[in-house]
Amino acid sequence: MSRLAETITILGAGAMGSALAAPAADNGHEVRLWGTWLDDELLDAVAQGLPHPRTGVPLDPRVKTYRSGQLAEALDGATYVVLSVSSDGLVDVLRKAAGHLRPSQVLAITTKGFVRLDDRIVTLPDAVTSVLQEAAPDGSPDLPLVAIGGPCKANEVAARRPTASVHACGSPGVTERSRGLFATEAYAVEESDDLIGVEIAAALKNVYAIALGICQGLAEHGGEPYHDLQAAAFARAVTEMVQLAGLLGGRAETVTGLAVGDLEVTALSGRNRVYGTRIGAGEAPDEALRAMQDAGQTVEGVPAALLARELVDQLIQFGALSDWSGLPLLRQIADLLSGQEPYAGPEELAGAFARAALPARSPAER
Template sequence: MTTITILGAGAMGSALSRPVTDAGWDVRLWGTWLDDHLVDAIEAGEPHPRTGAVVPSSVRAYRSAQLEEALDGADVVVMSVASVGVPKVTELALEGISQADALWLTSKGFCPDEAGRIQLLPDAIRAIAARRGATLPPLVAIAGPVKANECAAGLPTATIFGCRDGEVSRRYAAEAATPVYAIAHTDDEVGVEVCAPMKNVYAIALGIADGLGEATGTPHHNLKAAAFAQAVREMSLLGARLGAHPDTAYGLPGVGDLEVTGLSGRNKVYGVRIGRGEEPREALAEMDRLEQTVEGVPAAGLARTLVDQLGGGLAEELPLLAAVCAILEGVPDVQATVAGAVLPRRG
């Protein structure tokens, strides 16, 4: 039986425990030092506070001090903490990770290195391992349209595993799938990892269109659809510059995940607030007060830095990214800013 240790007992970590349990795996769920209240609920058999679903009773929960025990003998380790926590949790878990057959990654984001160069998360993890002289097993990036609460509730879900070694992603896609948790696979790790944080950035723009509709009483569906198409194009262009297959953005990691993220979720809700007329910084502070982390905000700034570092005129090809960044900085006419970025130019 495959033993899998999921690092991070938040919404996604706990949600993933459901399909892998149903696939017949031996599942361990480790909570960070921020997760004690979540582990309390899991151990009490109560619904997880973030997903509303009860974690399967066979899942063994571990607290932050029990990391070594949680990792002992694990065949697969899953990094499922917020991107900001990935470097620290990688450092702490490195020995167990290096002894596993694979490291899966549901975390989404960009990570600056010490020189300020923006890395995709798998590269950041590889750099940490290289500095410590550790060997990493194959890394499997997980993306696609997966809302944690629906996955945890056992609702039909399509996801995609991306590994440089396509045979590894194919094998795990076959072994971890269930009748309701379907797993596509690809060897395009970069394409999967670019779409994951970028769709959070673009979901803010989709939310803005919805918020404009609420504020004016007139739907802005045309603007939202134009923003959607431009967002997919930009994910494809950015991915291609980093070596991804341009088509990856047009499948589950891009179109699929952008659709689900633009329907609901923290990035979209934040965009709605801005579209309704709230000042972006105040709206973000309010989301923080509600413990709603808006990952698209730091991702937007890091993506802009990445695009500048890549150079070669790429910035001009990503006007919606520039528009979201300008809006987050407080540019006054939100509707005109989004429209200017996504409506095809005349002539």
């Protein structure tokens, strides 16, 4: 527990925002949970004393909740702010919050993905910096940014089951403070200075979890396991994540550390895995996505795959990468999800994923 109680405001009252309130409250801090304009139903349930609808765990009673109209109040006097909205909502929520942020605060993000800004695909730290500069051109609140990653399922964090996280920041001393605020017996915090490596790995693991889910779906469809293909795809995913993180300024050991665990946990359970499984079992990607959206489930790996493809094209265009040959699995997933490669059913898919994930028989084959 950190020695001084701080005021921590979490923006986004979804699964992860509400979950992260638990270790912070356990450490004796004042914790405020602000819900976006999409979170009223979640906060209504919490106000009625019901479990949080996304985690199934009651919100810690010490946590104060704020509705979307109370943003200024929620941020007033906060010393540490966590942005915990989906990648789709990051820019909007940050633009609204920017005027209430102060340079003395720390800004952390649990959000995973990429963002399109002015026709460019950027990482979330770049998006945050741009939005803050645009919001306050003469004196942008230059607050230290912490990326929160690692193998964390919100429901398990909320239930205080053992979880390893990584908090990464380029400014010395900030991660130590972050660890002091959040680390508990159940919620462990590893410190890192590789903000980009943590962010890239976290964004891409949602994409690759879809591929691993597809392998599970192939097994459901045919009644025979595809464990070997899934394991080869797992290894391929790690290799590609290392390559992309390196190209964007992150380190290999960040990807091969807790981020590998994050890929594992995302492929074991969660919306990206479920989506992939549906495709592997025989549903076309757009059909499976519609069914999940109708059930109120966002699949962040889908926009992340499409944006990652544009990001790779950007890297090729600017000469940072010669071509796509080192990223066959990413290309396969992105082509499938974008409709560029028509969906021809599980058997064809098994062949295409084998070509992408298994080592090529000859260099010309890929």
